[in-house]
Amino acid sequence: MTQDSTAPAPSPRSASDPQAANAERLRDVDYLPPLRKAIPLGIQHVLAMFVANATVPLVIAGAAGLSGADTVFLVQMAMFVAGVATLVQTLGLGPVGARLPIVMGTSFGFVPVMIPIATTQGLPAVFGGALVGGLAMATVGLFYRRLSLFFPPVVSGTFVLLIGLLLLPVGFSYVGGGFGAADFGAPHHLLLAALVFVITVAFHQFGRGFLSEAAVLIGILVGCVAAAPLGLLDFSRVGEAAWFQLPIPLQMGITFDPTAMLAIALMAVVTCAESIGDISGTAIGGAEREATPRELSGGVMADGLASTFASLFGGFPQISFSQNVGLVAFTGVASRFVVAIGGAFLIVAGLVPKLGAVVSAIPAAVLGGAVVIMFGMIASAGVKMLSHATFDKRNMLIVGVSLAVAIGLPAQSGLYAAAPAQVGVLIESGLIPGAIASIVLNLVLPR
Structure with missing residues (x-):
């Protein structure tokens, strides 16, 4: 495997300090850790975004008044499409893909635009608009080198800083029990989130080797154990979910409404700024270097083509997940192969609905204790990028x-x-x- 020419050269300290050498190796995007470490680290990335990825189809399905079976199908496709998109983004497909440790998932940014379209023109119009929007985003990625003057460090750093700051309220909504929770802010939610927060920070700062790298996963597992006696782990959906289901293209239909296409395409072009910020934040926070023009171009193309692919299978527009950008910066593990393992797990979750039902049973407050750290780390990565301006x-x-x-x-x-x-x-x-x-x-x- 070749290392990117922009990657930092080994420091003199790493030659005499095994721990420093290991940390430096983990910052290499082309390094594959031993599978006994890589697999749980990849699953950690999935746990960080799983519920959020499933939330968008649940919200859209509720607004469109879909049946329970259709809702389950949309959630399943959200996992399957995110997995395929993550593999393309991390491993690359020709010029498409950043080949960085980027987890793809359903974008929250499109929700305010998609809800009125779904309620007035129907869900097929949403998928038609998403297909066109994805092509528009891919076009921006294709010509990124000519458009790079729009995104110097002061602009891309500001993007990343804004992403982190604007996500923090979302993180604290999880801390309180999740959007619309009847007992939002109840003491048990706050205590669970605080427990996960403390465990995650403690293992990250005082753990050694794998214990430090998997701090978020350990924090979430401890939180789930603590939530069980409180009756907050609901596995009822597991029994109802099927064992296996193949993705079916165009099952939900697709139509091309001019208003829907214009609205979603406009949102897709503007959302390229968020994608560029996430890619830049991953390179800075994980590999400790600037993202290259090829990585930025391939990454945005992957976002666009993944969104078009998603629309054909009942999925919604795809984008890099910001909480996983923070996770890369937080753990210091920048291996794209670790994230690719997470992408494979997402595909399995999309094919085996029972597996997705198990992961989705994680209480919101447990996730909240971890994501507030990761969202804060995104903002920190933005500050680090701005330091280059x-x-x-x-x-x-x-x-x-x-x-x-x-x-x-x-x-x-x-x-x-x-x-x-x-x-x-x-x-x-x-x-x-x-x-x-x-x-x-x-x-x-x-x-």
């Missing part, structure tokens, strides 16, 4: 205005209440107006 008054203005727009504007919905519904959806995301602000300011402000 000169902090003169121009770049400080770009970062400051982007943060102000992304965080402040969505908090005051009355300011854009009179805007068209689709514009309001874009503003409400926070990330999109923040990304647009950083790109535009970088282009118009004198250097």
Whole structure:
């Protein structure tokens, strides 16, 4: 296996310090750890995103009024498609794929756009729009080298910082018991999340070797053990789920509505900023180097083509999962083969619904104790990326205005209440107006 020319050269310290040498080896994206370590580390990545990946189809199915069988099928396809997309992203397929430790999954960013389309024009229109949107995203990736001037370190670093900051409220909603929980904020949820948080931090900081690398997995397992006597582990879905089910293309249908195609394609193009930020954050936080133009181009193409593939199998638009970017930075394990193992596990979960039902039984508060750390690590990776930019008054203005727009504007919905519904959806995301602000300011402000 060849190592990327941009990877750091072995340090003199690593030659005499076995522990430092091992940490340096784990930062190599082309290094495959022993399977006894690689398999649980890959499963750890799946646990970090499994419930979130299943949440989007559950929300869309509820809004569209689907039957229980159709809902189960959408969740199953979310796992299968994410696994296939992860393998393409990590292992590569010609020019497609970043070949970095990136876990793919269903994007939350499209939910506000897809819900009104699903309720008014039907779910087939959503899949038609997602197919076109995926092709639009892949086109941006194909021509990324010509568009790279739009994404210097000050812009991509701001993206990653915004992703981490805007995900933190989501993480703390898990801490409280999850969205819409009847007992949200109950003491048992907070104590479970605190337990997982403490265990994860303790193993990460004081553990050695594998115990440190698998800190998140250990924290989640301890949390599940603690949740069992509280009656918070619900395995009823396991008995109801089938043992095996093959993916069926176009089972949910597909139609091409102009409004749906335009709305989702616009969201897909803007979402490329998030994808570029995640890819850059993975390279910085995991391999401790900048992402190369080839990695960024291939990564965005993989996002787009995976979204198009997903639409044919009843899946929703795909993108790199930000919590797994934080997990790579947190564990220090940047092996793309570790994440590929996680992708294979996702495919199995998509083919064996019972396995998916077992993992989805993890309580939200248990996940919350882990994801708040990972979301915070994403923000830290953004700060690290920004450190590569000169902090003169121009770049400080770009970062400051982007943060102000992304965080402040969505908090005051009355300011854009009179805007068209689709514009309001874009503003409400926070990330999109923040990304647009950083790109535009970088282009118009004198250097």
